[in-house]
Amino acid sequence: MFTQFTVAPSGLSMLNAIRVVAAFCLLTLTSAAGAASLADKLAPGMPHYFDSFDATQRPWEPGQPLNIEEVFKNYQYYEILLDRDGKEIVVNQYLRGSKAASEKYLVLPDGSLQKSKQ
DSSP: OOOOOOOOTTSOOHHHHHHHHHHHHHHHHHHHHSOOOHHHHSOTTSEEEESOOOTTOSSOOOOOBOOHHHHHHOSEEEEEEEOTTSSEEEEEEEETTEEEEEEEEEEOTTSOEEEOOO
16 A cells, blocks of 8 residues: 655645755755855955954954945054965054054964964
8 A cells, every 4th residue: 555645736745845944954054064264255365344353253253344435434444455375364454544553364274363473
């Protein structure tokens, strides 16, 4: 004897629903396991502007991004440049539109930053 399952035409079958949930879980696990590299977040060789910078975060995450209009409105902002290899960043701090400080950081494998000896 065979058991036959019927599916209501207006909804998903239980099997299809399970497949959708399983696929979603796999995608979520894959993206969590392979955390995005810094090069995935910042285009190498191009300046990126942020409202804050905190090198002590582990892993490091950029602050709130600023567009060009917001940059000129802010008293203080940070320009971050990722090198072509994605292994080092330069952080320039600006106050009232003038560069106040510049530091280099190595990007460690765990995503944290280590101040570079300049």
